[in-house]
Amino acid sequence: MSRVVEQYNRACNSLAGGVSSSTRVNQAIGHAMLFDRAEGCRVWDLDGREYIDLCCSHGATLLGHGDVRIRAAVERTLARGAACSYENELHAELGELLCETVPCLERVRFTGAGTEATMHCIRLARAFTGRTKLVRFEGNFHGYHDQVMWAAEGELGQVDPRLAPISTGVTPGIDQHLIQIPYNRPDLLQQVFEQHGNEIAAVICEAVYYNAGCVLPTDEFAAAMRRLATEHGTLLIFDEILSAFRMCAGGAQEYLGVTPDLCTIGKSVGGGYPISVFGGREEIMRRLMPEGDCQHSGTYNGHPIPVAAAGAAIRAFREPAFYPHIHAISERLSSGMTKLFEKHDVPGRIQALGARFGIYFGIDHEVRDYADAKKHDCDMMLRFIAAAIENGVYFHDYGGGAVHHGFCAAMQEADVDEALNRLDVAIATLG
Ligand SMILES: Cc1ncc(COP(=O)(O)O)c(C=O)c1O
Known part of the structure; x- marks a missing residue:
């Protein structure tokens, strides 16, 4: 059995629901992800599998892990x-x-x-x-x-x-x-x-x-x-x-x-x-x-x-180069993901500003409020996140509503391209 699942099951015997925070169970995989270590824009799970992190500690990590x-x-x-x-x-x-x-x-x-x-x-x-x-x-x-x-x-x-x-x-x-x-x-x-x-x-x-x-x-x-x-x-x-x-x-x-x-x-x-x-x-x-x-x-x-x-x-x-870098990475990642959705004929839409972004499946217009966002295809989101995790990109799904994702400043252009290559394989499974 994978060590992640083994240790999650162990936690279920002493922590309510196996977690310290209810939303920490990733609905796309049905359990919490347990990470062993993290560096820059990458995290490694207890089984030693490496992921490019596009959850970024639910937004707490903006510089990068272990800065x-x-x-x-x-x-x-x-x-x-x-x-x-x-x-x-x-x-x-x-x-x-x-x-x-x-x-x-x-x-x-x-x-x-x-x-x-x-x-x-x-x-x-x-x-x-x-x-x-x-x-x-x-x-x-x-x-x-x-x-x-x-x-x-x-x-x-x-x-x-x-x-x-x-x-x-x-x-x-x-x-x-x-x-x-x-x-x-x-x-x-x-x-x-x-x-x-x-x-x-x-x-x-x-x-x-x-x-x-x-x-x-x-x-x-x-x-x-x-x-x-x-x-x-x-x-x-x-x-x-x-x-x-x-x-x-x-x-x-x-x-x-x-x-x-x-x-x-x-x-x-x-x-x-x-x-x-x-x-x-x-x-x-x-x-x-x-x-x-x-x-x-x-x-x-x-x-x-x-x-x-x-x-x-x-x-x-406050360093002068910080936000130009954030905006350049945001642009590369958003446009790269949009092209992948087009390539695989998957109805995905990205809305991004700075270091965080939303993905909306099944919505073809700008999302302007909660009622709009709620119309996104939750099932496709769960399948997308499960496939992304399987292919080495970590996203989190809280269940139900629209979800937010993000990257950290440690991410460089080469990391974006590597994430996009991994997502290419993941998105291909959604059709
Ligand atoms: C806008 C906003 N307000 C408040 C909170 C609550 O913050 P915390 O989870 O640190 O209690 C969050 C958490 O996601 C949030 O996004």
Whole structure:
């Protein structure tokens, strides 16, 4: 038996479902993939099989696995004892780097997972405005806490539909504070503000909607969010857990030229180590204790190892050659995959921006929202991913919805060409 399967079966005897995170089971292969080691854009499983990684730690790996700059920063911190739950000069250094790099940031706080960042950001927005309602967009993903684990009960595409929790165990009734509308519909956003403007604490949005693959906001939609929020005294939160640093150093807000009041940043910021950030206008951030009255604390907040790693990561993202390289690789990979789909007469469509991309099977037009993305052929996606893995390219499928994929900066042109050669064989099996 393969060692991957053997060790996964072993894990099932002590870890619930055999994993540390429910979505870590890759639905295309029916179990979690267990990796032995990783370097640059490649990973090796417990059986010694090598893959080019186009999942990239679900977005956490943007530089590459085992990046030497991150490793050096971590080792320096380990050598100092890595005392946690205390502050040191690296926290201020990281705060300064973030505030210099990301447009909306005047003050920041560090936290663990992206889930915590969105949770604290929403609490802060409610504390600052004294309002409770939260506008969210259909399908946008904001983590696993009770405030956001809701989806339309009936058909997609409705304005302010009845919501149902996405998981059992979610606190009932929270949905009374949520208003959901479809993505990319400035007209519906306007309508909701006309009805509820003075009750809305915040609008939270995936400013580039990577959780549905790669869906871009229209200029009108992005501008309407900013304008309506300002007009109604509502805070605009960009959830950049996935989009930060992906296409330019200032993230989706720099790319779109729209500055939110608050934002969350996660995944790539830690260079593969666990840290997330939330922050924004100084006036709002001053509401946090000890200056203000809104709580945000945690034993492991700002652990010195991820803080050191994040500082090294942001310095790497700010190097002049970083984004030209990302965009060149993105173009080569996207156009190469598109040609392979054409060659094998497979109805695949790529939407890409920076280092992440979506693949949509069976959709022949630009995907603009969640309802569109949901129409993709899930079965073909599962078969594609299984065939890609079989041929040495690692993708992940979370099951059901559209999925996002990505590459890291360690990927060079030759790696792209090798991935495309492997995918040529994989895609040939789909017809
Ligand atoms: C946009 C967005 N927000 C929040 C989260 C939650 O982050 P985490 O998984 O680190 O809790 C994610 C995770 O994929 C995300 O993509």
